[in-house]
Amino acid sequence: MSSFYDRRHALWHDSSFAREMVAAMTVGAPGGEVLLETSRLLLRPWRVDEAVVQRELWTERDPRVPPHRRIDADGHPTVAELEDSIRTDKVWSTGLLAVERKASRDVIGYCGLVDSGRGAVGEPELAFELLRRSWRQGYATEASCAVLEWARSSGYERLWATVWDWNTASRRVLAKVGFTETDRKEVDAVHGTTVFTTRRL
Numbered sequence: 001m002s003s004f005y006d007r008r009h010a011l012w013h014d015s016s017f018a019r020e021m022v023a024a025m026t027v028g029a030p031g032g033e034v035l036l037e038t039s040r041l042l043l044r045p046w047r048v049d050e051a052v053v054q055r056e057l058w059t060e061r062d063p064r065v066p067p068h069r070r071i072d073a074d075g076h077p078t079v080a081e082l083e084d085s086i087r088t089d090k091v092w093s094t095g096l097l098a099v100e101r102k103a104s105r106d107v108i109g110y111c112g113l114v115d116s117g118r119g120a121v122g123e124p125e126l127a128f129e130l131l132r133r134s135w136r137q138g139y140a141t142e143a144s145c146a147v148l149e150w151a152r153s154s155g156y157e158r159l160w161a162t163v164w165d166w167n168t169a170s171r172r173v174l175a176k177v178g179f180t181e182t183d184r185k186e187v188d189a190v191h192g193t194t195v196f197t198t199r200r201l
Contacts, residue, residue, distance in 0.1 A: 033093055034112075036146040041139065042100040043111060043146055045093035051082035053098075053107045053131070060132050064166060066191050096127060099143050101134075108134040111143035113151060118196070119160040124151075126161040126199075128173070140173045148177060152201040159201065165193040 036043040046054075058077065061070050071077070077085075086092045096112040109130035116125040126147060128140050151159060161179050163170045171181075179197035186194040 034097060034150065036097065036150055037102075038142050038146050040102055041143055041146070042102055043097040043143060044100065046086045046098045046107075046110075048083050048086050050098060050107050051079050051086055053109070054082045054086075055079050056131060057109060057129055062167075064164070064191055066188075097147075099128075099130065099139065101139075108139060111140070111147055113147060113156075113159070116160075116162075118162060119158075119198075122156070123158045123160055124156070126151075126159050126174075126179075128170075135169065140170070141176050144173060144177045148199070148201065156201055159199050161197045161199075162194050163197065164191070165195050171195070 033045055034043070035045075055071075055077070058069075058071050063070075091114060092098075095114045096110040098107045099109050099111050100107050109128065111128035112126075113124040114127050116127075118125060126144060128144055130140055148159070159179075161174050163174060165171075165185075174197050177199070179199045182196045182198055184196040186196075188194070
């Protein structure tokens with residue numbers, strides 16, 4: 001999936017459709033705690049005991065993903081290290097929100113906004129990553145729609161998203177929620193090309 005996560009912490013064009021998808025939203029001031037709700041999902045701050053889900057995401061990553069974003073030979077990051085990250089890094093409460101299925105009450109990944117530094121000031125990056133067992137059920141699209149509606153209501157005018165050229169599933173999700181691929185790319189001879197996409201809100 002399209003993701004932003006490193007060792008330090010690690011077709012929606014119609015606003016009426018977006019309002020239908022987002023059943024309720026509770027948002028604080030920018031930088032404050034965020035809770036988003038859709039028909040099937042809750043997007044909310046991570047809890048420390050959910051670090052095991054984050055580690056499962058690390059273990060499932062495609063081998064083409066750069067090594068610093070996969071479990072290393074010594075088993076890092078450990079669950080304890082990820083627990084500490086949830087406790088101390090605000091990205092897990094205000095940026096990359098846990099995606100919880102309302103029916104089963106299980107967390108299946110994250111979706112949210114991060115200041116990756118790749119876009120202009122005030123133009124954060126949409127990022128999402130879900131466990132493999134939850135793929136192909138529309139959750140990434142649904143969660144992304146909720147985040148985009150929140151971003152719009154928070155006053156953002158444009159967002160970015162980056163994705164590996166080989167990640168066709170995430171590229172489809174981004175296209176569905178209105179992102180357009182740009183001419184900007186970052187080429188890595190080993191891991192592939194990073195494609196930059198953008199969307200005006």
